[in-house]
Amino acid sequence: MEEKMADYGKIEKAAKTRKTVFSTITYILLIFWAVIVLFPFYWMILTSVKSYGAYNSEYIPAFFTRSPTLQNYADAFTAVPLGRYFANTVIFTIVTTAVMIVVITLAAFAFARLDFRGKNIAFILFLSLMMIPNELVIITNFVTITNLNMRNTFSGLILPSVTSVFYIYLLKENFEQIPDSLYYAAKVDGTSDLKYLLRVMIPISKPTLITITILKVIECWNSYVWPRLITDDENYFLVSNGIQEIRENGFGRENIPAMMAAVVVISLPLIILFLIFRKKVMAGVSRGGTKG
Template sequence: MDKELDYGQTEERDRKKARAGKTGTYIFLTFWALVVLFPFYWMLLTSVKSYGSYNAEHIQKLFTLSPTLQNYADAFTSVPLGKYLLNTLIFTVVTTALMMVVITLAAYAFARLSFPGKNLVFTFFLSLMMIPAELVMITNYATITQWGMRNSFAGLVLPSVTSVFYIYLLKENFEQVPDELYRAAKVDGTSDLKYLWKVMLPICRPTLVTVGILKVIECWNSYLWPRLVTDDPAYYLVSNGIQEIRENGFGRENIPAMMAAVVVISVPLIVLFLVFRKKIMAGVSQGGVKG
């Protein structure tokens, strides 16, 4: 009887410890979520404050009783933000599409084809990841300038149409596909391109989607390279537009209008993530091939 009582008390203590641990975990995650989301709330809040009320607040308030959308109108009228959004969309779509073609073909060649020096070439590719991005940017700038591609979409796009890391990621994913499928396809007379299109790409779709979305985010947020290679407003991206608003869009530092522009720029990426979040997680966590 005493043993049963002790066992029951022990079990009750374990349950209490488990509940306490779970409660502590939820409290920590909630606190961390608030920390992470607060900058977004502050951005949105500032974007609906009037210029006068924002500057009148010596200590910024965490709410406003008189929200306004005038800042959004100012963001589009002070600079051609719509034009910059269109430029960014074109740059993002073209760059991502070209990169997906390049890295898919390169990853397939390293994963499935046999040619002399393949391992040496791939090792050389991986070694390029050790080179600081700033050094590569200097080389790219010199090349684009010599080719007369400054202030052009070609100059913006070309240096970004490949990625060693994405080639490596996709190659590892391609190598998870059983070799038996490739040998069976070759016996049937299937070409490598057809095998890639009909077999490899459907199986590895989650990784491809993830890479594509990550590239879209990278292009949409691109700042340093567009700032370096373009000084013509006709080719400015949204990142350059934000800086232009700060520097000469209003003749003064209009933080609420800048925040409104940032909200407009951020919304497409937030929507993209919410729509494809399951595919992103599936691509990141994919460790095998479903049979």
């Protein structure tokens, strides 16, 4: 009996040792991967606090600086109208996201809850739009916006981005998880479809809607190709295509520290947004991708 207990203790000890070794290796790999991912951000911030002279005098790049400066950040707002780029981007992001949320919510509700002839076929055709390359859509949108004389306007920037097939699909899948009995009970009580959507479906699907909102905000903030294509007036530049203006007409191609300072300023809102809502993003994505 004692021998069996001793053998059991050895087996348990060996299992704990294997578990400890496995956990240690896992954490080492995670730390290594985190360093690889975060190092570009560290290098960007480090470069932004180096003076122009100190940066150019480094024959071998230094991983720290003894004389940090914030002058590059001051130059980021004086050499070019970075504040205007920020304001344009905020307007573009808020309006586009708000309109898109309304559009995709109504569309997802129609596909998930309403019954009408040809609904399944219409949804399949709708999903097939995801197979069209973005380049073809951009060309079509450019021709349409140009023919409507909407270049260099906020309307021209916003209209092509107020819907998303993927977000409609994601929200539709979330809506379909809500039991049909709630809908039928609401109809028996005389509740309209719009009231049911606002009072039942939207509150239940709040995590997914928050996720979609955050992802859309990030998408709008990072938008580059379409704003660059549809605007050539500096008054309508966003921060993304404003970076090119900063590089060409602001600091010049050699003033890398000032460029990095502008990039840090532009990236900071998205980093803060993700850090605040990261748990809601993960919860919304996992909820939208789970049936039952």
